[in-house]
Amino acid sequence: MEASAALCATHPESPADGTCSRCGLFICERCRRWQVGRMLCLRCHQVALGEKPSRRATVALIFATAGFCGFVPGLVAIFLGHQELAAIHRGEAPGSGEGIARLARNVGYFHLAMLVVIAIGLVVRS
Numbered sequence: 001m002e003a004s005a006a007l008c009a010t011h012p013e014s015p016a017d018g019t020c021s022r023c024g025l026f027i028c029e030r031c032r033r034w035q036v037g038r039m040l041c042l043r044c045h046q047v048a049l050g051e052k053p054s055r056r057a058t059v060a061l062i063f064a065t066a067g068f069c070g071f072v073p074g075l076v077a078i079f080l081g082h083q084e085l086a087a088i089h090r091g092e093a094p095g096s097g098e099g100i101a102r103l104a105r106n107v108g109y110f111h112l113a114m115l116v117v118i119a120i121g122l123v124v125r126s
């Protein structure tokens with residue numbers, strides 16, 4: 001690999017540290033931004049942040065919220081949150097949904113923990 005010989009597209013004086021996973025531009029350490037484990041150039045990072053989150057990210061959050069009255073919808077939130085994060089990682093879903101998907105998944109795990117606590121409580125009592 002000749003990566004060390006390549007130069008940053010924005011800073012010709014800096015050696016490139018890698019390429020943008022979106023536009024393929026050579027980027028140096030200063031230009032490098034991360035999103036869900038993807039390396040992006042400054043411009044693509046801006047674009048990714050401006051995109052509307054996907055429907056699945058929003059639906060996941062709705063299930064996570066619904067989990068507060070019954071916990072079970074929280075399990076759907078975990079599933080959808082995981083799927084959405086994987087899709088963002090593959091570049092198939094807008095990166096702006098990352099925060100929402102992550103939140104939905106974490107809230108979902110909270111509901112799962114509550115279900116486990118309740119289940120243990122029932123077993124102990126019987």
Ligand SMILES: [Zn+2]
Nearest residue numbers: 020023041044
């Ligand atoms: Zn780019």
Ligand SMILES: [Zn+2]
Nearest residue numbers: 008011028031
């Ligand atoms: Zn640069």
